[in-house]
Structure formats: structure tokens, C-alpha cells
Amino acid sequence: MKPISGDRIHVLNEHDIDTNGDFVLYWMIANRRIHYNPSLQHAISMSFELKKPLIVLEAISTRHQYASDRILTFMIQGMLENQQQFSAHDIRYIPWVSTPIQSGTGLLERISEKAAIVVTDLFPTYHPRKVVESAKKKVKVRFEAIDGNGYLPLSIGNKAFPTAHSFRRHLHDHFIQNWEDIPLENPIPTEHALSIPEEHYQEILSSSSIEPTPLEWIWRVCQGGTIGQTALAALEIDHSVSAVKSYEGGRSSALIRLARFMEDGLRRYHTDRNDLVRCAASGLSPWFHFGHLSTIEVIMQILKREDWDPNMIDPSRRGSRSGWWGLPEPVESFLDQIITWRELGFNFAHYREDHTSIESIPEWAKKSLKEHHQDPRQSYTFEQIENAETEDELWNAAQRQLMRVGIIHNYLRMVWGKRILEWAPNAETAADWMKYLNDKWALDGRDPNSYTGIFWVLGRHDRAWGPERPIFGKVRYMSSANTARKLKVDGYLNRWARDALHSNDYP
Ligand SMILES: Cc1cc2nc3c(=O)[nH]c(=O)nc-3n(C[C@H](O)[C@H](O)[C@H](O)COP(=O)(O)OP(=O)(O)OC[C@H]3O[C@@H](n4cnc5c(N)ncnc54)[C@H](O)[C@@H]3O)c2cc1C
Structure with missing residues (x-):
């Protein structure tokens, strides 16, 4: 298994790996996907290295200010797809949504007691940032957060950049160094022994008092409409912000939208992005936000289609909005948004505690x-x-x-x-x-x-x-x-x- 770039690994505590632990735990809270997910890749690497099986716990919290039917439905649709994918690959996957009865207090602490190491996602703002911060004190084995936010690892930025121009120079200086180091398209190997026998798995669940969220309920939420509403009614979330029918969470819907964008939007992105009727934008931001699709996947798909290779770079354009890639104008214009502008914001949030002030x-x-x-x-x-x-x-x-x-x-x-x-x-x-x-x-x-x-x-x-x-x-x-x-x-x-x-x- 190819190791991920060390620049993506953030060690969160001083505890050692517990070599007597029963499994490697991946606590999935932001990169809610399999493809181009360096956290999953790292958890699988650790699982091979330690010769221990893997458990993936995808947690959806309802205990934050903006939890609503809209957000929950989208996230749970992604969860259903993850459940199907992990099960097809014979990896233990626990779908878990907090409820008034199972609030999640102590959940990670309990399950991590039997783990050799806990791997999670690094996300630089809002609830995922907060929960990782508070979990640091509770996990008693090695605890690592993996940065799968964008093309460039956040750690190599070293500081918050004040302008897109300064970030662009940073991107141009570090793009190639990371070219060989991008996360794998699918990190799950075809031949593996990552799964835990059923009896042992049930024992882990019961000793940690974890009840996976029932698939039947997940399926009902995914239906949306009145079926979804009724299923969500028991949760203490904002029901006035309703689910959106045609924005469906999960990788499959994201890929359909991406295909449409590649077919039509991208070639007119530079001229029609602002058009209110024939808008050429990708519309992918919700899937990026919930981690159902990685921007790295989109960037790689585009560069592959353009037959791009690093020899096409024009170094005299270092720091410029266009010309550095040696690609057509619409493509460069899109890459500037999806890499420079997006990662400028992630970098800023990571290095500035006051980024919401x-x-x-x-x-x-x-x-x-x-x-x-x-x-x-x-x-x-x-x-x-x-x-x-x-x-x-x-x-x-x-x-x-x-x-x-x-x-x-x-x-x-x-x-x-x-x-x-x-x-x-x-x-x-x-x-x-x-x-x-x-x-x-x-x-x-x-x-x-x-x-x-x-x-x-x-x-x-x-x-x-x-x-x-x-x-x-x-x-x-x-x-x-x-x-x-x-x-x-x-x-x-x-x-x-x-x-x-x-x-x-x-x-
Ligand atoms: C007041 C205000 C609020 C905003 N709130 C959000 C928000 O909550 N979430 C969010 O993702 N974006 C936000 N943006 C930035 C931008 O408007 C959206 O990223 C973009 O409209 C998303 O649509 P798209 O996926 O079709 O973008 P596309 O044009 O297809 O671009 C692809 C991706 O590039 C990134 N991107 C594009 N434009 C920007 C930008 N200006 N700044 C940063 N990244 C960009 C996004 O990840 C986007 O999904 C906000 C902008 C403003 C002015």
C-alpha cells in the first residue's frame, strides 16, 4: 500500500500505537468517501502494517447549531452509498447518526479503547474542527488527523495567505512536488484481510455500547419527501430547513453532475460562469463540502482529459492567474477557482483561529x-x-x-x-x-x-x-x-x- 504524504498527517496526541489493540479505527467525519481519501488510505496502510483489521465509523452529529433536514438528508444519502461500497469490499463500516437517545457522548472514547490507533479527518472549521479538538483529550491511543482537503497539504502553507495572488505563487511553487504524492483513486486493495469476523465485531459493538443506525431508517431518510420528513421527525434538528429534492448526496449524484460539467460547462466556464440562465459553473460545492467528492478527483480528471503534463508549465507565468498551466482559457479559469480560491480559504481557516470573525x-x-x-x-x-x-x-x-x-x-x-x-x-x-x-x-x-x-x-x-x-x-x-x-x-x-x-x- 502506497503511504500517503507525511505532510497530510497531523499527530494529535502523544500516545503510542497500542500493539495489543484489536483493530485500526477510521473515524470518518469530513472525507465521507472512498475515492481519493487519504485518511482511508492511511488507515488501510496502518491496518496492513499492524496486521490488524479495519473499522470505519462514519459519524453524523445532530448536535450543532445548523443541523437541519436539509443537511441531514444530503449526508445520509452519502452514508447509504458508503455503506453499500464498504460492504461490497467486505470492510466493517458503522453508520452512526446521533439521536436524542444516543447523543454520542463518550462514543469515540469507548470504541477507541480497543483500537490500536485512531485515524480521523482534518477539517479546518465548524463542527468537525471542534469535535476533533475535544476528542484529543479523550483518545488514549495514537490519534492522527489526515488532511484530505485539497490538492496541496495545508501544512506546507505554514501561514495564512492574504491574497489569491500570494497563494497562487505558493501553489505554483509546490504543485509538482505533490504531483507524485496524490492520494489513490481507490485505496482499498483487491486482496486484503481488513475485515473482522462477525462474532468479534458484535463483541466490539456491545462492549462499546454502539448501536449502528438502522439501515431501514437510513433508507427512509434517503427517500426525502414525506417519508424522509417522518423519519427525521424524531431528531432535535431544524425541520424548517427542508431537504432539497434534486440535490442528492453521495458520490453517484456528484459524478453525474461532474460528467455534465465536463461535457458542457467547462468549455464555456470563462465566459458563462456568471450567466444566470446558461450558468456554466459545476454546481459541485455541496458534494465537496460534505466530502462526497474530492476536488483532487475533479482536477485529475480534467488534467488527464487535457493530456496535461508538467512540461507544459510556463514558469514565466509563476503567480499569474492564467498561462502557467499552458491550458485553454476556460480550463485555467476553472482550475484557478477550484484550487487557488478554494484552497486559499482552507489554508486561511487552518492558520487563523479568527477566520469566522x-x-x-x-x-x-x-x-x-x-x-x-x-x-x-x-x-x-x-x-x-x-x-x-x-x-x-x-x-x-x-x-x-x-x-x-x-x-x-x-x-x-x-x-x-x-x-x-x-x-x-x-x-x-x-x-x-x-x-x-x-x-x-x-x-x-x-x-x-x-x-x-x-x-x-x-x-x-x-x-x-x-x-x-x-x-x-x-x-x-x-x-x-x-x-x-x-x-x-x-x-x-x-x-x-x-x-x-x-x-x-x-x-
Ligand atoms: C457571500 C458568499 C458566500 C459564499 N459561501 C460559500 C459557501 O458556503 N460554500 C462554498 O463552497 N462557497 C461559498 N462561496 C464561494 C462561491 O460562491 C462558491 O464556491 C461557488 O458558487 C460554488 O458553486 P460551484 O460549485 O458551481 O462553483 P464552480 O464555479 O463550479 O467552482 C468549482 C469549485 O471551486 C471552488 N470555488 C469556486 N469559486 C470560489 C470562490 N469564489 N471562493 C472559494 N472557492 C471557490 C468551490 O469549491 C467550487 O465548488 C461564497 C461566496 C460568497 C460571495
């Missing part, structure tokens, strides 16, 4: 927003904003799209944030409102990119712009009126009109 925006932005703190503004209450009751119909449509299907069209996402800055009583409140609305309603919310986007609205990773404007100061200005002049908005306005059919379906 307004304190993390650059000094020039803080100063300028403060200078315009008292500027008169048209204010709306938070309720008016959340309920899409402003006088700006384009903005209302974007907010309704967010509430109904958990997504906002990419370009409008920026305008959505900029208008909240204009309407909230001050920049701090604007940040709080954006975080709350995005984390609550967006399928891809609670992600490092959520905070990249939200704080970009307030100047992070951006430069000062002129002319200086009321409220915004030197922070980049965007408005719905300009957007309506630039893009064709009629179809979008109709699709997300207040009285449009209240379908939570999205093509």
Missing part, C-alpha cells in the same frame, strides 16, 4: 468600514432580510433560491452579501447575518469557503477600491442595479418569484 479582514478594510460606520443607510430588520422582504427584487429572488434549494447563483452570491453590508446597521452585524443565513440555508455552508466568501464581501483577499462610497468606504462596491444591467435577469426573477411554484427542486 470580522477581526480577520485586512486593516485597510477595518479602518475604511469604521470611517463609514455612521453613514445613513436604508435599514431592514433581520426578519425582513431572512424572509426576502426587501425592495430589491433581484436580491429577494436570490434569498428565496437560498431558502428553497440551498444554493445561490455564484455571481449573485457576491451581490447578496454586498447588499447585506449596505442594509445591516453596521459591518459586524452584516457579517453575523451573512454567516447565520448562509450557514443555516446553504447546502455548502459551514465551510472554509463560506467564510472566504462572506469576509471577501468585507474586503478579505481583496484590495481597496475607488471611488470611496457611503457605507462601503474603500471596500469593493456591487449592486443589484449594476448586475441587472450586466446580466439577463428576467428568467431568474421569474424562476424565484415570491409566488412561483414552491418547489424545492432545482434543475
Whole structure:
């Protein structure tokens, strides 16, 4: 088994591997997949090295602020697919969703007592970051978190980068060094002895008081609609944020969307990404967020199709947005989003504890927003904003799209944030409102990119712009009126009109 790059391994405690332990435990909390999953690859490597079987425990917590029908349904759909895949490969897989009765307190502690080593996923924000932090003190054997977040391991960044330009230079300097080290497409070997005999497995479950979540219930949640709603009713989560029909969690749905993007969107990405009707964006962010699909898989698929090899690099373009790869414009433009912009945000979250706070925006932005703190503004209450009751119909449509299907069209996402800055009583409140609305309603919310986007609205990773404007100061200005002049908005306005059919379906 090929070892993963040491740069992806974060050792979380000082305990040794327990060579008397019965198994290797992979506690899956972010990279919820098999393919291009370095955590799974590492757990399998350890399992071979120690000659011990593997147990995969995929845990879904309902004990966090934004747990809702929408998020749970998507995650559980991915869980069902994982269950089928692991079972086909004869690997013990425990699907586990916390409930009011089985809250999860002490769960990891109990099962890890019999483990030789615990491997988990490193995710730099929100609940997964918090639970790993608190688990550090509880696991009494070697505990390692594996970074499967992006193409470049976070550890080689060493610091948070202030701009996309500085991150691009870092990417260009380290791309090749990681080219030979990318995680395996499928780390499960065809011939293996990773499974635990049934009797022993049942003994582990009962001594750790773990009851795997019943497959029948998982299956019902996956149906969505009223069947899914009824199944989820027993959970103490936000039932007002409903599941979305056509965004189905799991790798299979992600691959269908990816195939569509490769066929059509990618070749016109540079020109039509912002088109409200023929939008060329991939739409893959929810699957990336929940770890059902790795961005590495997408990057490799694209580079393979383009017949790319490192000899095509133009070193004179180091740090530039285009030209470095030696690839057509739409492809370079997409790679810049999926690697530079995405990994800039993951890197920032990893190195900055304050990445969800307004304190993390650059000094020039803080100063300028403060200078315009008292500027008169048209204010709306938070309720008016959340309920899409402003006088700006384009903005209302974007907010309704967010509430109904958990997504906002990419370009409008920026305008959505900029208008909240204009309407909230001050920049701090604007940040709080954006975080709350995005984390609550967006399928891809609670992600490092959520905070990249939200704080970009307030100047992070951006430069000062002129002319200086009321409220915004030197922070980049965007408005719905300009957007309506630039893009064709009629179809979008109709699709997300207040009285449009209240379908939570999205093509
Ligand atoms: C206010 C605001 C909030 C945002 N909240 C989120 C969020 O909660 N989750 C989220 O994933 N993204 C967020 N973004 C960034 C961006 O809008 C989305 O990543 C993108 O719209 C996702 O759609 P897609 O998958 O079709 O992207 P594509 O254009 O197909 O790009 C592919 C991938 O590249 C990455 N990417 C693309 N654009 C950006 C960007 N500007 N910044 C960082 N990564 C990018 C994403 O992982 C995306 O899935 C936010 C942006 C703003 C302005």
C-alpha cells in the first residue's frame, strides 16, 4: 500500500500505537468517501502494517447549531452509498447518526479503547474542527488527523495567505512536488484481510455500547419527501430547513453532475460562469463540502482529459492567474477557482483561529468600514432580510433560491452579501447575518469557503477600491442595479418569484 504524504498527517496526541489493540479505527467525519481519501488510505496502510483489521465509523452529529433536514438528508444519502461500497469490499463500516437517545457522548472514547490507533479527518472549521479538538483529550491511543482537503497539504502553507495572488505563487511553487504524492483513486486493495469476523465485531459493538443506525431508517431518510420528513421527525434538528429534492448526496449524484460539467460547462466556464440562465459553473460545492467528492478527483480528471503534463508549465507565468498551466482559457479559469480560491480559504481557516470573525479582514478594510460606520443607510430588520422582504427584487429572488434549494447563483452570491453590508446597521452585524443565513440555508455552508466568501464581501483577499462610497468606504462596491444591467435577469426573477411554484427542486 502506497503511504500517503507525511505532510497530510497531523499527530494529535502523544500516545503510542497500542500493539495489543484489536483493530485500526477510521473515524470518518469530513472525507465521507472512498475515492481519493487519504485518511482511508492511511488507515488501510496502518491496518496492513499492524496486521490488524479495519473499522470505519462514519459519524453524523445532530448536535450543532445548523443541523437541519436539509443537511441531514444530503449526508445520509452519502452514508447509504458508503455503506453499500464498504460492504461490497467486505470492510466493517458503522453508520452512526446521533439521536436524542444516543447523543454520542463518550462514543469515540469507548470504541477507541480497543483500537490500536485512531485515524480521523482534518477539517479546518465548524463542527468537525471542534469535535476533533475535544476528542484529543479523550483518545488514549495514537490519534492522527489526515488532511484530505485539497490538492496541496495545508501544512506546507505554514501561514495564512492574504491574497489569491500570494497563494497562487505558493501553489505554483509546490504543485509538482505533490504531483507524485496524490492520494489513490481507490485505496482499498483487491486482496486484503481488513475485515473482522462477525462474532468479534458484535463483541466490539456491545462492549462499546454502539448501536449502528438502522439501515431501514437510513433508507427512509434517503427517500426525502414525506417519508424522509417522518423519519427525521424524531431528531432535535431544524425541520424548517427542508431537504432539497434534486440535490442528492453521495458520490453517484456528484459524478453525474461532474460528467455534465465536463461535457458542457467547462468549455464555456470563462465566459458563462456568471450567466444566470446558461450558468456554466459545476454546481459541485455541496458534494465537496460534505466530502462526497474530492476536488483532487475533479482536477485529475480534467488534467488527464487535457493530456496535461508538467512540461507544459510556463514558469514565466509563476503567480499569474492564467498561462502557467499552458491550458485553454476556460480550463485555467476553472482550475484557478477550484484550487487557488478554494484552497486559499482552507489554508486561511487552518492558520487563523479568527477566520469566522470580522477581526480577520485586512486593516485597510477595518479602518475604511469604521470611517463609514455612521453613514445613513436604508435599514431592514433581520426578519425582513431572512424572509426576502426587501425592495430589491433581484436580491429577494436570490434569498428565496437560498431558502428553497440551498444554493445561490455564484455571481449573485457576491451581490447578496454586498447588499447585506449596505442594509445591516453596521459591518459586524452584516457579517453575523451573512454567516447565520448562509450557514443555516446553504447546502455548502459551514465551510472554509463560506467564510472566504462572506469576509471577501468585507474586503478579505481583496484590495481597496475607488471611488470611496457611503457605507462601503474603500471596500469593493456591487449592486443589484449594476448586475441587472450586466446580466439577463428576467428568467431568474421569474424562476424565484415570491409566488412561483414552491418547489424545492432545482434543475
Ligand atoms: C457571500 C458568499 C458566500 C459564499 N459561501 C460559500 C459557501 O458556503 N460554500 C462554498 O463552497 N462557497 C461559498 N462561496 C464561494 C462561491 O460562491 C462558491 O464556491 C461557488 O458558487 C460554488 O458553486 P460551484 O460549485 O458551481 O462553483 P464552480 O464555479 O463550479 O467552482 C468549482 C469549485 O471551486 C471552488 N470555488 C469556486 N469559486 C470560489 C470562490 N469564489 N471562493 C472559494 N472557492 C471557490 C468551490 O469549491 C467550487 O465548488 C461564497 C461566496 C460568497 C460571495
